[in-house]
Amino acid sequence: MKKDDNHIEFLKELPKQQPFKVPEAYFETFEERLQQRIQQQAGKSKPKIIQMLRPVLWLAAGFVLVFLLVHYPLKMFFPGSSSDLGLAETETSISNEWLYDDNLYNMISEDMSADTIDNEVVVDFLSAELSEYEIYSEMYN
Amino acid sequence: MLQKLIRIAIDNTNMHDDQQIIEGLKSESSRNQAFGLLVSKYKERLYWHIRKIVISHDDADDALQNTFIKVWNSIDGFREESEIYTWLYRIATNEAITLLNQQKKRSMLDAGDTSEHLLQAIHSDTYFDGDEIQTRLQQAIAVLPEKQRLVFNMKYFDEMKYQDMSGILDTSVGALKASYHHAVKKIEEYLKSEE
Numbered sequence: 419m420k421k422d423d424n425h426i427e428f429l430k431e432l433p434k435q436q437p438f439k440v441p442e443a444y445f446e447t448f449e450e451r452l453q454q455r456i457q458q459q460a461g462k463s464k465p466k467i468i469q470m471l472r473p474v475l476w477l478a479a480g481f482v483l484v485f486l487l488v489h490y491p492l493k494m495f496f497p498g499s500s501s502d503l504g505l506a507e508t509e510t511s512i513s514n515e516w517l518y519d520d521n522l523y524n525m526i527s528e529d530m531s532a533d534t535i536d537n538e539v540v541v542d543f544l545s546a547e548l549s550e551y552e553i554y555s556e557m558y559n
Numbered sequence: 560m561l562q563k564l565i566r567i568a569i570d571n572t573n574m575h576d577d578q579q580i581i582e583g584l585k586s587e588s589s590r591n592q593a594f595g596l597l598v599s600k601y602k603e604r605l606y607w608h609i610r611k612i613v614i615s616h617d618d619a620d621d622a623l624q625n626t627f628i629k630v631w632n633s634i635d636g637f638r639e640e641s642e643i644y645t646w647l648y649r650i651a652t653n654e655a656i657t658l659l660n661q662q663k664k665r666s667m668l669d670a671g672d673t674s675e676h677l678l679q680a681i682h683s684d685t686y687f688d689g690d691e692i693q694t695r696l697q698q699a700i701a702v703l704p705e706k707q708r709l710v711f712n713m714k715y716f717d718e719m720k721y722q723d724m725s726g727i728l729d730t731s732v733g734a735l736k737a738s739y740h741h742a743v744k745k746i747e748e749y750l751k752s753e754e
Contacts, residue, residue: 452624
């Protein structure tokens with residue numbers, strides 16, 4: 419207890435006055451500066467659509483640039499090869515899709531004409547050739 | 560006795576004002592005006608509270624603005640269970656400590672190096688004009704652990720009641736008294752070792 423009193427006595431020797439000062443008219447102009455910051459923050463919190471899309475636009479521009487950098491040199495050194503090949507592949511895949519649909523249609527038509535639709539054949543065909551999503555979209559279209 | 564009565568009367572007036580401010584903040588039509596009153600009433604008190612934590616004026620200014628911005632953004636979240644005074648001091652204390660931690664991260668200092676940052680601020684801040692004993696006292700406070708530093712500043716300089724401090728720092732009165740006791744002891748040792 420006596421030791422505590424010594425501490426208190428020791429504190430009395432210490433200065434209570436604070437050694438800090440502020441710039442002139444700091445407190446008088448504080449509200450004004452605070453208002454400006456609140457307004458700035460309010461402006462920042464509602465970004466414009468163009469600002470929100472900026473990263474996406476940069477990414478898209480990057481893809482276009484890469485495409486152009488690859489496409490034109492290829493076209494220059496191998497004229498007609500790359501683009502024709504791409505088109506041919508696309509056409510093949512499209513015709514394959516049509517082929518699948520035609521097959522199914524023909525098969526069903528034949529079976530219909532024979533008046534004997536075998537459910538198992540249809541289910542087998544659908545599960546082998548179409549995804550669940552495609553079956554679902556066919557059913558509801 | 561008279562002084563005590565005057566203090567009680569002042570406290571009651573302040574509480575009455577705070578109640579008016581809270582009522583004003585609740586309504587959208589009077590919110591701006593009430594917020595203006597709140598800032599005007601508490602800016603200096605909160606500034607000095609923050610300044611003692613962060614030492615540098617620029618940091619104190621930043622933390623004070625952050626405090627009021629946080630208050631403005633979370634007015635709806637204020638629960639009247641605590642006094643507005645306690646709520647404001649709690650936000651201000653958190654903002655000051657957050658700022659110190661951010662600076663510590665930026666300057667790649669270790670976790671315990673807040674003291675080093677504060678000691679640097681005492682020497683480099685343009686708006687520090689303490690004499691020799693004031694500077695040494697601030698240095699002694701700067702090397703205290705965070706909680707003891709806060710408690711010492713609030714008790715010694717602001718003469719805040721332990722009960723109020725307890726609401727702000729979310730610490731029991733007993734623990735606060737112990738922190739203050741340890742802080743005083745360490746400051747005494749520091750100053751004696753410097754002599």
